[in-house]
Amino acid sequence: MRQIKLQDPMNIRITKTKKSKLGEIDFNNIPFGKYTSDHLFVMDYANGQWDNFRIIPYQGFTLDPQSKALQYCQCIFEGMKVTMGADGIPKLLRPELNIERFNLSAERMCMPAVPEDIFLEALKAIVAFEIDWIPRAEGCALYVRPTMFATENALSVVPSDTYTFYIYTGPAQPYFTTPVKLITEQKLIRAVPGGTGEAKTGGNYAGSLMAGQLAKRKGFDQIIWLESPEFKKIQEAGMMNLFFVIGDTVVTPMLTGAVLKGTTRNYFIDILAEKKIKVEVRDIYVDEILEAYKKGDLKEAFGSGTAAVVSHISEITHGDTRMILPTIEKDFISNMLYDEINGLRSGRIKDSRNWLVPVEANTLTNYTA
Numbered sequence: 001m002r003q004i005k006l007q008d009p010m011n012i013r014i015t016k017t018k019k020s021k022l023g024e025i026d027f028n029n030i031p032f033g034k035y036t037s038d039h040l041f042v043m044d045y046a047n048g049q050w051d052n053f054r055i056i057p058y059q060g061f062t063l064d065p066q067s068k069a070l071q072y073c074q075c076i077f078e079g080m081k082v083t084m085g086a087d088g089i090p091k092l093l094r095p096e097l098n099i100e101r102f103n104l105s106a107e108r109m110c111m112p113a114v115p116e117d118i119f120l121e122a123l124k125a126i127v128a129f130e131i132d133w134i135p136r137a138e139g140c141a142l143y144v145r146p147t148m149f150a151t152e153n154a155l156s157v158v159p160s161d162t163y164t165f166y167i168y169t170g171p172a173q174p175y176f177t178t179p180v181k182l183i184t185e186q187k188l189i190r191a192v193p194g195g196t197g198e199a200k201t202g203g204n205y206a207g208s209l210m211a212g213q214l215a216k217r218k219g220f221d222q223i224i225w226l227e228s229p230e231f232k233k234i235q236e237a238g239m240m241n242l243f244f245v246i247g248d249t250v251v252t253p254m255l256t257g258a259v260l261k262g263t264t265r266n267y268f269i270d271i272l273a274e275k276k277i278k279v280e281v282r283d284i285y286v287d288e289i290l291e292a293y294k295k296g297d298l299k300e301a302f303g304s305g306t307a308a309v310v311s312h313i314s315e316i317t318h319g320d321t322r323m324i325l326p327t328i329e330k331d332f333i334s335n336m337l338y339d340e341i342n343g344l345r346s347g348r349i350k351d352s353r354n355w356l357v358p359v360e361a362n363t364l365t366n367y368t369a
């Protein structure tokens with residue numbers, strides 16, 4: 001387990017909630033995204049620096065109607081999970097990947113970077129503060145959402161001068177529990193190379209809603225995005241990266257600038273390589289998947305993402321062809337990957353890769369209460 005040393009304490013001001021919501025939560029029933037914890041970490045950016053570090057009761061923000069966040073969608077976010085280890089110490093999993101991706105999103109959207117030491121200290125502080133909100137059951141976690149939005153109020157289409165960064169958290173059980181049915185989308189697009197698809201910014205999600213809704217109406221859970229204008233190259237699916245097991249090889253689409261750099265995708269590629277399972281990161285065309293299916297070589301297909309870790313795929317429809325995939329018990333690769341990540345997070349599997357970063361419960365003693 002790595003100890004990441006905090007730099008100078010940020011002197012976070014703390015205002016504790018007068019009424020905790022904790023007693024209202026049934027930890028045996030915590031659907032993903034339904035509950036939020038009691039507090040927010042917040043800081044502001046002005047005159048070229050981050051300042052005004054605070055933990056405050058969970059509450060809304062006041063935005064000017066002309067705010068650049070509302071008008072031009074200068075906002076980005078991250079999603080990550082913190083779990084409670086068997087040793088009673090909360091653990092972050094490779095937070096540097098999320099911090100790096102957040103700062104890449106920031107760069108793409110002309111927003112200021114958050115220095116890694118400040119980001120990590122903020123994460124540790126809010127998690128330590130909300131320690132009682134971390135569910136204990138394996139597979140459950142405290143979901144953590146760092147977010148940044150523009151706060152300048154001016155109509156000009158130039159980057160904002162000021163920003164707010166905040167982190168909220170919420171206890172969550174795994175997201176998808178049953179295998180999902182997917183359909184390829186051959187008209188609408190999520191992202192193109194050179195666009196903003198690699199950034200975790202709200203506009204990408206707003207733009208994807210319509211295709212998701214149309215797919216739902218047809219009885220599918222999500223869509224598979226194909227790259228325009230040919231609609232042959234596979235990008236990703238809904239809010240997850242894609243993996244296919246063809247014969248004895250695991251393949252996943254290459255990042256082309258239009259696909260989100262999934263952190264879970266990263267864990268999986270590393271674990272597969274370490275276990276000497278053949279893994280290829282390359283362009284994948286839907287015709288190849290159809291062909292493999294026809295030959296009986298398509299053994300598994302699954303999505304990867306923070307929310308679900310693994311989403312087993314039961315069916316993929318492309319045009320008139322419906323590919324029915326083997327049932328979950330036969331998903332040897334994805335079941336193994338799921339078990340590796342959950343086992344690692346809960347402490348059941350040793351952290352031999354040094355991926356876990358502990359959040360010491362006494363982190364807050366660094367700060368002025």
Ligand SMILES: Cc1ncc(COP(=O)(O)O)c(C=O)c1O
Pocket residue numbers: 079236238239240241260261262263264265304305306307
């Ligand atoms: C569009 C999109 N692709 C892929 C992913 C998976 O990324 P990660 O594994 O970092 O959660 C997500 C989820 O964050 C997503 O929103």
